[in-house]
Amino acid sequence: MVGTPINGRTRPAYGVVNGGHDLGPSSAPPSNAGSDYGVIEFTREDVEALLNEKAKRKDRFNYKERCENMMDYIKRLKVCIRWFQDLEISYSLEQEKLKSSLELAQQRCMEIELLLKIKEDELNSIIVEMRRNCTSLQEKLVKEESEKTAAAESLVKEREARLNFERSQNTLEEDLGRAQRDLQSANQKISSLNDMYKRLQDYITSLQQYNGKLHSELSTVETELKRVEKEKSAVVENLTMLKGQLTLSMSSQEEATKQKDALASEVGSLRVELQQVRDERDRQLSQVQTLTTELEKSKDSTEKSCSELNNLTIRTNELEAKCALQDERIKVLQEKLTTAEEKLQVSDISANETRTEFEGQQKLVHELQRRLEDAEYKVIVGEKLRKELHNTILELKGNIRVFCRVRPLLPDEACSTEGKVISYPTSMEASGRGIELTQSGQKHSFTFDKVFAPDALQEEVFIEISQLVQSALDGYKVCIFAYGQTGSGKTYTMMGRPGHPEEKGLIPRSLEQIFQAKQSQKPQGWKYEMQVSMLEIYNETIRDLLSTNKSSSDGTPTRVENGTPGKQYSIKHDANGNTHVSDLTVVDVQSVKEVAFLLSQAANSRSVGKTQMNEQSSRSHFVFTLRIYGVNESTDQQVQGILNLIDLAGSERLSRSGSTGDRLKETQAINKSLSSLSDVIFSLAKKEDHIPFRNSKLTYLLQPCLGGDSKTLMFVNISPDQASAGESLCSLRFASRVNACEIGTPRRHTNGRPIESRLTYF
Numbered sequence: 001m002v003g004t005p006i007n008g009r010t011r012p013a014y015g016v017v018n019g020g021h022d023l024g025p026s027s028a029p030p031s032n033a034g035s036d037y038g039v040i041e042f043t044r045e046d047v048e049a050l051l052n053e054k055a056k057r058k059d060r061f062n063y064k065e066r067c068e069n070m071m072d073y074i075k076r077l078k079v080c081i082r083w084f085q086d087l088e089i090s091y092s093l094e095q096e097k098l099k100s101s102l103e104l105a106q107q108r109c110m111e112i113e114l115l116l117k118i119k120e121d122e123l124n125s126i127i128v129e130m131r132r133n134c135t136s137l138q139e140k141l142v143k144e145e146s147e148k149t150a151a152a153e154s155l156v157k158e159r160e161a162r163l164n165f166e167r168s169q170n171t172l173e174e175d176l177g178r179a180q181r182d183l184q185s186a187n188q189k190i191s192s193l194n195d196m197y198k199r200l201q202d203y204i205t206s207l208q209q210y211n212g213k214l215h216s217e218l219s220t221v222e223t224e225l226k227r228v229e230k231e232k233s234a235v236v237e238n239l240t241m242l243k244g245q246l247t248l249s250m251s252s253q254e255e256a257t258k259q260k261d262a263l264a265s266e267v268g269s270l271r272v273e274l275q276q277v278r279d280e281r282d283r284q285l286s287q288v289q290t291l292t293t294e295l296e297k298s299k300d301s302t303e304k305s306c307s308e309l310n311n312l313t314i315r316t317n318e319l320e321a322k323c324a325l326q327d328e329r330i331k332v333l334q335e336k337l338t339t340a341e342e343k344l345q346v347s348d349i350s351a352n353e354t355r356t357e358f359e360g361q362q363k364l365v366h367e368l369q370r371r372l373e374d375a376e377y378k379v380i381v382g383e384k385l386r387k388e389l390h391n392t393i394l395e396l397k398g399n400i401r402v403f404c405r406v407r408p409l410l411p412d413e414a415c416s417t418e419g420k421v422i423s424y425p426t427s428m429e430a431s432g433r434g435i436e437l438t439q440s441g442q443k444h445s446f447t448f449d450k451v452f453a454p455d456a457l458q459e460e461v462f463i464e465i466s467q468l469v470q471s472a473l474d475g476y477k478v479c480i481f482a483y484g485q486t487g488s489g490k491t492y493t494m495m496g497r498p499g500h501p502e503e504k505g506l507i508p509r510s511l512e513q514i515f516q517a518k519q520s521q522k523p524q525g526w527k528y529e530m531q532v533s534m535l536e537i538y539n540e541t542i543r544d545l546l547s548t549n550k551s552s553s554d555g556t557p558t559r560v561e562n563g564t565p566g567k568q569y570s571i572k573h574d575a576n577g578n579t580h581v582s583d584l585t586v587v588d589v590q591s592v593k594e595v596a597f598l599l600s601q602a603a604n605s606r607s608v609g610k611t612q613m614n615e616q617s618s619r620s621h622f623v624f625t626l627r628i629y630g631v632n633e634s635t636d637q638q639v640q641g642i643l644n645l646i647d648l649a650g651s652e653r654l655s656r657s658g659s660t661g662d663r664l665k666e667t668q669a670i671n672k673s674l675s676s677l678s679d680v681i682f683s684l685a686k687k688e689d690h691i692p693f694r695n696s697k698l699t700y701l702l703q704p705c706l707g708g709d710s711k712t713l714m715f716v717n718i719s720p721d722q723a724s725a726g727e728s729l730c731s732l733r734f735a736s737r738v739n740a741c742e743i744g745t746p747r748r749h750t751n752g753r754p755i756e757s758r759l760t761y762f
């Protein structure tokens, strides 16, 4: 029997006992059997070794040994039995152990099965859960996938957007770069502008210096001019004397020339005569010769003709005598000719002398005239340059220009016995620009851009503003307004005296200049369109002076209601600084005549009335606007200019004017609007943040001229009489404030068509 492995070990093989005989005494117990037989390993090899031993010892069998061996063998068998018994016990123990462990294992198995079941249930539930999860996950997955697709799409979009963004970022970066470059260039420009500003300031200073120099040059030129004029008068005197001498010498020269001509003709005739005599003589001589030859021939041939010969001799003698006589005559004539020729030479010399003297004098006169013209030209050029520089300085400064005009004393004022109120400084600096007003013994001095004394003619005044008027044609906004106390000459300055063409004012003269320029610029391709509007502000209400829609008079003999009754004309300024007055009549004009007609129509419609201060006092502010639109067809240039000419109502003191009723209301409205004007001017002069343009219709209308980019000129009209000294001083003070106002640099308007032709640009 072969043992089966238990617990990894080979089970011991039990010896086979064949009736007790088969087992010899040599059969020894297993070698490894312990004395205590605790655990004995009795393997198959041990059994086989025992059997082999038995076989070997068969031959040498003997009983004793066999007994001993048997005994030994039995002993060993006993040991083996005991071992087997122990083994059995241990096996049973083991078996029990195994049983118990099997039971335990079974229990464990059951437990495990139970556990497994639980686990299976758990697993099932988990699986169910998992399936559910799986389904939800699948749903989620589907959702996720759709989301993913959406996300992918949005990613694509995002990418595109990102690309776009990157592109826009790039463009933005480029823009940024450009902007930075622009900024840099702007900074450079700013710095260059600053430099330019500094340079301009230097230029202004140098211009001022130059102006001063020009003034001094002007004075030297003037002294030079005076000297030249003196020289001129001396030269003119000299010239007159020389002219007398020249006339004398010319007459004597003429006589001598006549004598010479007579002598020359006499000499000519004598020469002809002499020639004739010579020819006669030659003819006679040839005759004599032929006769002599004939005579000799006839001498030889015949003596018959002695008588003939005698005759011939006589004739010959006669002819010879004649010849001698003629020779003498020739000699006399030749002498005469020589003396005549000598005389002629003398008269030629004297004529030459006179001519050279005359030519010398003429040269001197020409030289002096040229010098005079040069000096005059220099004076004109110097004055023009001074004006231009002055204008440039003012334009650079951006100031409102102020001209002061003092009117002459009126007949009822002339009787004033008190001292002179107005005087004019004669110093070089202030000449033509300064004015002094004396009030209560105190002298107040003012300087303006130009001061016109009472004797200044309308034409002289206009010459000073003609350049400014021209600017309107060149595309500038120009505003000229007259300010002053009532009766100080504002209307006279702006409109002139009606019915006296030589005293016409700035408005008609400006229009003449503009229309002349319009004509003269035609050959250069310029075409102009002009529009006129006229309004007045009466008692803070705008009235359209060109409106054909008039109602009847309001009771005042000279005042007529204009425009639609009760119509409110509103003033608006657009972004370009143009002013629009709603519904105002705008008339296209082609000639001065048309404008003159409109002016007379407006003058008839104006609010004027008699006051204590002025027989014909303007009771409103009059605003004349000429809008000019020019286009050059050859160069495609466009200009848009505006000329505003304003005759303000006169300021007056209620105490002096003695106004009542309507006049009082008018006076109050006038004073209020003029006081708003002075508020605006003061705010501008102080460079305040808020300028109260809206405080009156007048200031709101004038806003672009006072606070914008137009070329503005104010006339301050002054009355020279003693009684008006207070008002004159106020006007002068106000004017000097105006003069100090900076309104910005005038800007030329060179593009864009005046589309809204029915609106008034101011």
Ligand SMILES: Nc1ncnc2c1ncn2[C@@H]1O[C@H](COP(=O)(O)OP(=O)(O)OP(=O)(O)O)[C@@H](O)[C@H]1O
Pocket (backbone or CB within 6 Å): 406, 407, 408, 410, 454, 484, 485, 486, 487, 488, 489, 490, 491, 492, 493, 497, 614, 616, 617, 618, 619, 648, 649, 650, 651, 717
């Ligand atoms: N430079 C001048 N030469 C001659 N006369 C003048 C001059 N200036 C004004 N006058 C005369 O003075 C008078 C008053 O002038 P004007 O009417 O122009 O004053 P005004 O300032 O317009 O007055 P108001 O504000 O009351 O209308 C008129 O008779 C006018 O002819």
